[in-house]
Amino acid sequence: MTDLPDNDLPHALLTGYRNFMSGRFANESLRYKELAEQGQTPETMVIACCDSRAAPEIIFDTRPGEIFVVRNVANLVPPYAPDGEYHSTSSALEFAVQSLKVKHIVVLGHGRCGGIKAALDSESVPLSPSDFIGKWMSLVAPAAETIAANTLMTSGERQTALERISIRYSIANLRSFPCVDILEKKGRLTLHGAWFDISTGELWVMDRKTGDFIRPSGE
Amino acid sequence: MTDLPDNDLPHALLTGYRNFMSGRFANESLRYKELAEQGQTPETMVIACCDSRAAPEIIFDTRPGEIFVVRNVANLVPPYAPDGEYHSTSSALEFAVQSLKVKHIVVLGHGRCGGIKAALDSESVPLSPSDFIGKWMSLVAPAAETIAANTLMTSGERQTALERISIRYSIANLRSFPCVDILEKKGRLTLHGAWFDISTGELWVMDRKTGDFIRPSGE
Amino acid sequence: MTDLPDNDLPHALLTGYRNFMSGRFANESLRYKELAEQGQTPETMVIACCDSRAAPEIIFDTRPGEIFVVRNVANLVPPYAPDGEYHSTSSALEFAVQSLKVKHIVVLGHGRCGGIKAALDSESVPLSPSDFIGKWMSLVAPAAETIAANTLMTSGERQTALERISIRYSIANLRSFPCVDILEKKGRLTLHGAWFDISTGELWVMDRKTGDFIRPSGE
Amino acid sequence: MTDLPDNDLPHALLTGYRNFMSGRFANESLRYKELAEQGQTPETMVIACCDSRAAPEIIFDTRPGEIFVVRNVANLVPPYAPDGEYHSTSSALEFAVQSLKVKHIVVLGHGRCGGIKAALDSESVPLSPSDFIGKWMSLVAPAAETIAANTLMTSGERQTALERISIRYSIANLRSFPCVDILEKKGRLTLHGAWFDISTGELWVMDRKTGDFIRPSGE
Numbered sequence: 001m002t003d004l005p006d007n008d009l010p011h012a013l014l015t016g017y018r019n020f021m022s023g024r025f026a027n028e029s030l031r032y033k034e035l036a037e038q039g040q041t042p043e044t045m046v047i048a049c050c051d052s053r054a055a056p057e058i059i060f061d062t063r064p065g066e067i068f069v070v071r072n073v074a075n076l077v078p079p080y081a082p083d084g085e086y087h088s089t090s091s092a093l094e095f096a097v098q099s100l101k102v103k104h105i106v107v108l109g110h111g112r113c114g115g116i117k118a119a120l121d122s123e124s125v126p127l128s129p130s131d132f133i134g135k136w137m138s139l140v141a142p143a144a145e146t147i148a149a150n151t152l153m154t155s156g157e158r159q160t161a162l163e164r165i166s167i168r169y170s171i172a173n174l175r176s177f178p179c180v181d182i183l184e185k186k187g188r189l190t191l192h193g194a195w196f197d198i199s200t201g202e203l204w205v206m207d208r209k210t211g212d213f214i215r216p217s218g219e
Numbered sequence: 220m221t222d223l224p225d226n227d228l229p230h231a232l233l234t235g236y237r238n239f240m241s242g243r244f245a246n247e248s249l250r251y252k253e254l255a256e257q258g259q260t261p262e263t264m265v266i267a268c269c270d271s272r273a274a275p276e277i278i279f280d281t282r283p284g285e286i287f288v289v290r291n292v293a294n295l296v297p298p299y300a301p302d303g304e305y306h307s308t309s310s311a312l313e314f315a316v317q318s319l320k321v322k323h324i325v326v327l328g329h330g331r332c333g334g335i336k337a338a339l340d341s342e343s344v345p346l347s348p349s350d351f352i353g354k355w356m357s358l359v360a361p362a363a364e365t366i367a368a369n370t371l372m373t374s375g376e377r378q379t380a381l382e383r384i385s386i387r388y389s390i391a392n393l394r395s396f397p398c399v400d401i402l403e404k405k406g407r408l409t410l411h412g413a414w415f416d417i418s419t420g421e422l423w424v425m426d427r428k429t430g431d432f433i434r435p436s437g438e
Numbered sequence: 439m440t441d442l443p444d445n446d447l448p449h450a451l452l453t454g455y456r457n458f459m460s461g462r463f464a465n466e467s468l469r470y471k472e473l474a475e476q477g478q479t480p481e482t483m484v485i486a487c488c489d490s491r492a493a494p495e496i497i498f499d500t501r502p503g504e505i506f507v508v509r510n511v512a513n514l515v516p517p518y519a520p521d522g523e524y525h526s527t528s529s530a531l532e533f534a535v536q537s538l539k540v541k542h543i544v545v546l547g548h549g550r551c552g553g554i555k556a557a558l559d560s561e562s563v564p565l566s567p568s569d570f571i572g573k574w575m576s577l578v579a580p581a582a583e584t585i586a587a588n589t590l591m592t593s594g595e596r597q598t599a600l601e602r603i604s605i606r607y608s609i610a611n612l613r614s615f616p617c618v619d620i621l622e623k624k625g626r627l628t629l630h631g632a633w634f635d636i637s638t639g640e641l642w643v644m645d646r647k648t649g650d651f652i653r654p655s656g657e
Numbered sequence: 658m659t660d661l662p663d664n665d666l667p668h669a670l671l672t673g674y675r676n677f678m679s680g681r682f683a684n685e686s687l688r689y690k691e692l693a694e695q696g697q698t699p700e701t702m703v704i705a706c707c708d709s710r711a712a713p714e715i716i717f718d719t720r721p722g723e724i725f726v727v728r729n730v731a732n733l734v735p736p737y738a739p740d741g742e743y744h745s746t747s748s749a750l751e752f753a754v755q756s757l758k759v760k761h762i763v764v765l766g767h768g769r770c771g772g773i774k775a776a777l778d779s780e781s782v783p784l785s786p787s788d789f790i791g792k793w794m795s796l797v798a799p800a801a802e803t804i805a806a807n808t809l810m811t812s813g814e815r816q817t818a819l820e821r822i823s824i825r826y827s828i829a830n831l832r833s834f835p836c837v838d839i840l841e842k843k844g845r846l847t848l849h850g851a852w853f854d855i856s857t858g859e860l861w862v863m864d865r866k867t868g869d870f871i872r873p874s875g876e
Binding site for chain 3: 662663664665666667669670671673674676677678680681682686689690692693694696697699700701707708709710712714715716717718719721722723724725726727728729730733735737739741742743744745746747748749750751752753755756760761763768769771772784785786787788789790792793794796835836849851854855856858860862863864865866867871873874
Binding site: 019020040044052076078210 | 226233271280284285291309315331397425436
């Protein structure tokens with residue numbers, strides 16, 4: 001089936017792993033050892049997109065142990081639904097808030113998101129009969145329809161608009177979880193939105209009062 | 220509620236972002252610009268855990284655009300279930316395979332996994348009434364029960380054993396998706412398992428024939 | 439009526455004028471003399487807003503003689519209407535294109551525009567019975583209504599969106615003037631859009647192909 | 658059509674913008690930020706000409722936020738005409754007086770004005786069939802005819818004479834607006850005329866009692 005030996009990873013990954021071991025791990029081996037023995041205590045949970053260009057550990061240059069990270073297509077948070085089904089994102093949220101007791105949750109969106117683009121394209125055909133991605137992106141369907149209908153904006157502007165709306169939407173959904181709502185009201189949990197521009201590297205942070213995305217002070 | 224200005228991220232993240240901009244982004248700005256304009260074309264999808272100590276971009280020292288990453292608690296893949304419900308991981312899988320046409324999928328587990336630990340602890344109480352995490356980890360419940368009952372192994376050995384079993388289990392579930400099954404049989408998609416030891420930095424790769432985890436050649 | 443002597447300007451303007459004479463004019467007196475004797479030959483016309491924070495000569499740090507500038511509320515260009523009435527902006531356009539033969543026209547918008555804000559606020563009452571400003575801003579009324587109805591966007595996002603849409607609208611109206619249309623098609627006149635962020639100083643330039651506003655290369 | 662990339666402004670403007678950012682904006686960034694957040698509160702409105710040699714911000718060396726500026730050909734104010742048509746200058750006037758509540762209005766004319774020159778030249782042919790500029794300058798037609806017929810004055814003297822007459826004429830038209838008339842009578846708004854000599858840099862200020870243009874005291 002493949003030319004690779006049965007126990008080989010793709011070449012690039014193995015090469016990268018060797019760089020990690022001789023570089024970062026060598027420098028931080030004590031920290032890794034401690035993190036292994038004492039467990040993780042991240043202060044921040046990041047909900048990010050699967051996109052290969054928008055890894056939160058890279059954008060925030062974090063150290064091991066610093067951020068607990070969920071990644072799904074378009075960094076979405078479904079509304080609270082205690083229905084006994086499998087909920088990947090809700091499980092991670094519950095674990096981060098109740099077990100790890102994180103103090104911050106950051107929803108990190110980004111420009112040129114393929115999931116958001118699919119949501120805006122009413123003509124897009126399902127990728128497969130099961131159409132998982134279509135159903136998943138239907139989480140933002142009402143907003144997508146409104147924005148898609150706005151032909152006064154360019155397609156680029158519509159895309160950015162929906163990317164930011166969906167971050168605010170995810171933050172609203174976070175608040176539908178009782179544990180999040182209670183802790184936020186007690187001042188023990190803060191919810192953040194951020195949007196990363198792949199092309200320019202600019203990070204835009206959501207103002208918690210207005211919902212606007214602005215450059216962080218000092219940039 | 221919080222001492223932070225309304226548009227501020229946690230201090231550590233903003234500091235990290237500035238390091239990223241002056242370091243990595245400055246060095247790779249052309250690559251980011253190209254990735255923005257031409258879109259992402261990662262060859263590999265990685266299914267990893269949310270754990271703050273096991274980010275695949277760090278372990279594999281990847282460049283932007285190189286890997287498409289789903290992260291959920293315990294790097295699980297649920298079985299194929301085209302039931303019209305929201306499926307976070309299945310959506311990402313469908314997007315990676317059908318739209319991005321990745322050539323490799325790596326399920327990356329790791330030691331000291333909190334989700335696996337919870338699955339092994341039959342006495343653990345739900346973190347919240349909705350018990351999302353309990354339901355999510357029930358994906359490996361039969362294996363967890365068998366392993367938990369094996370008092371001949373130490374608790375550390377039981378944990379590692381279940382971590383590795385669950386990787387094999389996720390790979391089996393990957394094959395329950397028709398698109399994965401077909402492409403793997405055509406030799407256009409290769410499935411990999413790997414397990415990262417946080418304490419020592421060691422990477423163990425699953426032998427596709429035997430299922431054993433061994434050190435990659437050259438380590 | 440006023441405490442000022444009959445021939446005095448506001449104090450700040452006279453002070454500023456003296457700074458001009460001892461500074462800039464002293465340094466550029468030869469250029470002013472030449473410009474007086476030989477007439478102006480600006481290569482660029484700028485259509486800008488009256489706003490006190492967005493003077494094009496400041497933003498583009500231009501020298502005397504460099505840009506021919508129309509300023510009206512919200513930097514609007516009405517559509518071509520050869521009806522024998524007074525048309526302030528159209529007159530200036532005709533003069534710049536036909537007499538001065540400028541090579542570029544830049545429509546320069548900006549953030550926090552009071553005219554655009556008024557257009558978005560359906561509850562705003564006329565400033566006076568004649569309601570000149572209401573009629574003037576009705577030039578962008580259809581777009582304003584569409585954008586105002588989009589409650590998924592924040593008020594700040596709606597404002598920015600309409601500011602940019604109205605720049606594209608003005609550029610489309612420029613092309614309704616036969617002289618502009620002909621010269622642009624001959625490649626002798628180029629139309630530009632730009633948007634200035636008062637708060638950050640950022641200048642965003644309209645991509646002539648897509649209509650998107652992006653940072654100029656090198657910023 | 659053009660050699661410029663789709664998103665580039667004329668080279669000179671981009672260079673100037675960079676000078677602005679590294680110079681003036683860097684020095685006044687706090688003031689810009691404040692002006693963005695708190696809005697503009699200019700005390701003075703200036704009605705000036707589009708001429709590239711007579712920007713009021715340069716002549717009065719103003720700071721951002723200091724003057725609200727309308728610019729049209731020959732700095733004209735049409736008479737009050739509440740006819741429901743688009744009125745660019747009247748709209749700006751209404752906005753400045755009623756919304757911004759400026760305390761001063763300055764009509765700033767200048768020497769060698771192309772619009773005034775056209776008005777004096779009875780043989781001039783329309784620049785285009787629509788003849789917007791001809792109609793616009795007809796605002797001063799009666800004065801222009803009288804002055805043009807005065808062959809005892811040189812052409813230079815006729816030009817200066819009409820430039821100054823048209824400033825007085827614009828000020829009279831300002832008073833035809835009820836809001837201006839009322840506020841001026843209440844002493845809350847002062848109307849000024851000024852004339853700038855491009856060649857020498859001299860500023861001449863209109864005496865409110867006599868209408869004469871004289872050098873401001875201290876020059």
